[in-house]
Amino acid sequence: MGTLALAAKITHVPSMFLSELPGPRQGTRQDAIDGHAEIGRRCRAAGVDTIVVFDTHWLVNAGYHVNCAPVFEGRYTSNELPHFIANLPYAFPGDPGLGQLLARTACELGVETLAHDATSLAPEYGTIVPMRYMNADRHFKVVSVSALCMAHYLADSARLGWALRRAVEHHYDGTVAFLASGSLSHRFAQNGLAPQFAFRVWSPFLETLDRQVLAMWQAGRWAEFCGMLPEYAAKGHGEGFMHDTAMLLGALGWSGYDGAAEIVTPYFGASGTGQVNAVFPVRPNDGAAVPGPVASRAEGYLEAHRAAARL
Numbered sequence: 001m002g003t004l005a006l007a008a009k010i011t012h013v014p015s016m017f018l019s020e021l022p023g024p025r026q027g028t029r030q031d032a033i034d035g036h037a038e039i040g041r042r043c044r045a046a047g048v049d050t051i052v053v054f055d056t057h058w059l060v061n062a063g064y065h066v067n068c069a070p071v072f073e074g075r076y077t078s079n080e081l082p083h084f085i086a087n088l089p090y091a092f093p094g095d096p097g098l099g100q101l102l103a104r105t106a107c108e109l110g111v112e113t114l115a116h117d118a119t120s121l122a123p124e125y126g127t128i129v130p131m132r133y134m135n136a137d138r139h140f141k142v143v144s145v146s147a148l149c150m151a152h153y154l155a156d157s158a159r160l161g162w163a164l165r166r167a168v169e170h171h172y173d174g175t176v177a178f179l180a181s182g183s184l185s186h187r188f189a190q191n192g193l194a195p196q197f198a199f200r201v202w203s204p205f206l207e208t209l210d211r212q213v214l215a216m217w218q219a220g221r222w223a224e225f226c227g228m229l230p231e232y233a234a235k236g237h238g239e240g241f242m243h244d245t246a247m248l249l250g251a252l253g254w255s256g257y258d259g260a261a262e263i264v265t266p267y268f269g270a271s272g273t274g275q276v277n278a279v280f281p282v283r284p285n286d287g288a289a290v291p292g293p294v295a296s297r298a299e300g301y302l303e304a305h306r307a308a309a310r311l
Helices: 030-045 096-109 125-132 154-171 203-219 223-237 239-252 292-296 298-310
Strands: 003-010 049-061 062-067 071-076 088-093 115-116 139-150 175-181 262-270 274-280
Touching: 003 030, 003 125, 003 154, 003 239, 030 125, 030 139, 049 062, 049 096, 049 125, 049 239, 062 096, 062 154, 071 298, 088 125, 088 139, 096 115, 096 154, 115 175, 125 139, 125 175, 139 154, 139 239, 154 175, 154 223, 154 239, 175 239, 203 223, 203 298, 223 239, 239 274
Parallel strands: 003 175, 049 139, 049 175, 062 115
Antiparallel strands: 003 274, 062 139, 071 088, 262 274
């Protein structure tokens, strides 16, 4: 019925907004902005009507959640980095019908998920920033999914992605894009050192690890990457424990996926973190569930998450 037309892992660094403003940072993130614009252009060319964002800035402690209010509009100031994003206006339509469908299908397939349409819950900047550059004219409806998951198994997040794709393809009459909004390594520069790391990754280890992961993505080494994801999320300081990435890969076929990632915005450092815009070709989905071995390692996944939180 419906179609998943585009899948991507994207940056949402707040310095993209600074890059618009007069001052020493003006123009410095134009490559990332251009990458978002290109992904938005591809969504339009593919006939996408709704963008579903897996947002690593939306923290949840129980269950999975879908923000599908009819309209998102307001001014956003980051509580994390208020000197980077302050009073940023945003406005774009939501999609309550699709949001309810996604949550209902996920629950039917064993992943507890709640949709919120009659809500005052505002989107986080993992959704707001990319929509600023992909959706300035409000062409796309938007649904945001919680992906900073504090007490969740990566296996369940992969299964959620699989379930959301099934919802689209089996029950939705339309065309959708899935965006995993989060960085690779996410170790911010130590307090007092942020200006020195504005365009750098925190350590050679993390940059090397990120670059090797991107090489694996470009070579289509998904079984290898999925096997190392829990440890990479922990030791590589993955943003949101990389639940957004697990969701995206679950939707694409997990370790059985055979696409090769296309780097749209080359890897770059930002305040110590490692960032990229990358598009993943969408392959036909045979409806297979997330492979069993993923679920069997779930206890190790949770411990990896806890370890990451302690670092």
